[in-house]
Amino acid sequence: xxxxxxxxxxxxxxxxxxxxxxxxxxxxxxxxxxxxxxxxxxxxxxxxxxxxxxxxxxxxxxxxxxxxxxxxxxxxxxxxxxxxxxxxxxxxxxxxxxxxxxxxxxxxxxxxxxxxxxxxxxxxxxxxxxxxxxxxxxxxxxxxxxxxxxxxxxxxxxxxxxxxxxxxxxxxxxxxxxxxxxxxxxxxxxxxxxxxxxxxxxxxxxxxxxxxxxxxxxxxxxxxxxxxxxxxxxxxxxxxxxxxxxxxxxxxxxxxx
Numbered sequence: 001x002x003x004x005x006x007x008x009x010x011x012x013x014x015x016x017x018x019x020x021x022x023x024x025x026x027x028x029x030x031x032x033x034x035x036x037x038x039x040x041x042x043x044x045x046x047x048x049x050x051x052x053x054x055x056x057x058x059x060x061x062x063x064x065x066x067x068x069x070x071x072x073x074x075x076x077x078x079x080x081x082x083x084x085x086x087x088x089x090x091x092x093x094x095x096x097x098x099x100x101x102x103x104x105x106x107x108x109x110x111x112x113x114x115x116x117x118x119x120x121x122x123x124x125x126x127x128x129x130x131x132x133x134x135x136x137x138x139x140x141x142x143x144x145x146x147x148x149x150x151x152x153x154x155x156x157x158x159x160x161x162x163x164x165x166x167x168x169x170x171x172x173x174x175x176x177x178x179x180x181x182x183x184x185x186x187x188x189x190x191x192x193x194x195x196x197x198x199x200x201x202x203x204x205x206x207x208x209x210x211x212x213x214x215x216x217x218x219x220x221x222x223x224x225x226x227x228x229x230x231x232x233x234x235x236x237x238x239x240x241x242x243x244x245x246x247x248x249x250x251x252x253x254x255x256x257x
Contacts, residue, residue: 001100001101001102001103001109001111002102002103002105002176002178002179002182002183003071003102003103003104003105003106003109003182003186004027004105004178004182004210005026005027005028005029005030005031006030006031007026007030007031007032008023008026008027008030008031008178009022009023009026009027009031010023010168010176010178011023011024011027011176011177011178011206012168013169013199013201013202013239013246014246020205024205024206024209025209027178027206027209027210028209028211057114057115057139058115058139058140059112059113059114059115059137059139059140060112060113060114060115060137060138060139060140060141060142060143061110061111061112061113061137061141061142061143062074062076062100062109062110062111062113062118062120062135062137062142062143062145063108063109063110063142063143063144063145064102064104064108064109064110064111064120064122064144064145064146064147065104065107065108065109065144065145065146065147066104066107066108066122066146066147066148066149067146067147067148067149068107068148068149069106069107070107070124070215071103071104071105071106071107071124071182071185071186071212071215072103072104072107072122072123072124072147072149072186073101073102073103073104073122073123073124073186073187074100074101074102074103074104074109074111074120074121074122075098075100075101075120075121075122075123076098076099076100076101076102076111076113076118076119076120077097077098077099077118077119077120077121078098078099078116078117078118078119079116079117079118079119079134080117082094082097082099083114083116099113099114099118100113103182103183103185103186104186105181105182105185105186105210105211105212106211110142113137114137115137115138115139116136116137117134117135117136117137118134118135118136118137119132119133119134119135120132120133120134120135120145122147122149123149124149124186124187124188125160125187125188125189126152126188127151127152127153127160127188128149128150128151128152128188129149129150129151129152130149131147131148131149133145159190159191160188160189160190160191161189161190161191161192161193162184162189162191162192162193163193163195163221163233163235164193164195164223164233165180165184165192165193165194165195166180166195166196166197166223167179167180167194167196167201169194169196169199169201170196170197170199170201170223171197171198172197173196173197177201177203177206178206178210180192180203181203181206181207181210181212181216181218182210182212184216185212185215185216189216190216190217191216191217191218191219192207192216192217192218192219193218193219193221193233193235194218194219194220194221194222194235195221195222195223195233195234195235196222196223197223197225197231198222198223198224198225198245198248198249198251199222199245199246199248200220200221200222200237200238200239200240200245200246200247200248201220201221201222201239201246202218202220202239202246203218203220204218204220219235219236220235220236220237220238220239221233221234221235221236221237222234222235222237222247222248222249224248224249224251225251226251226252
């Protein structure tokens, strides 16, 4: 759960301007979400016959907010272990063994969960203390949790930034651009640098639409990736929509000395 507005669309560098603006508006105001069954429990009998009808168990919800309204990471672990271990075909979405992981990008987050007992850990990177507590989620009910994260240390006068990160514009990127920004902001990164492979990616319009401009900034960059000569991060650079890959240097199309 990346803390984006319900129904928020997938932002692409290469869509038409009017399409990209529609997606940005969906991140600002939300849109009609796709129906899903996230957080529903496993039925009591996984094997159904022709004359039976099975319903998924009713989920509950964790409603989290940070006292300062700033982004944070919420990791929800099963208190007594996953109730359906080894059945990845039943629960394919377990994030690294956790029941759920969410990013409270706007300082709040609502996660659907199976009814049961959990351990909640909330953190914001290495410059903040973590918060841990046990909680019970009941079917059809919401459990509200407010968390105050304290500074682990202060007075350093430094900026936390990530000079090498990938998302969907990169050939090896699996996260959407919005998910990458949500992850960085929630982990306490002050400056995100886009270094997608051979694509000049400008995340700044999306950063503003997601309401993250007050907690993080973004710099436009590129990872220049010739196969035989290593990879090199370049920043800052400028995106150029009139050129392939928004201006990424086409090293594959000409001989370089």
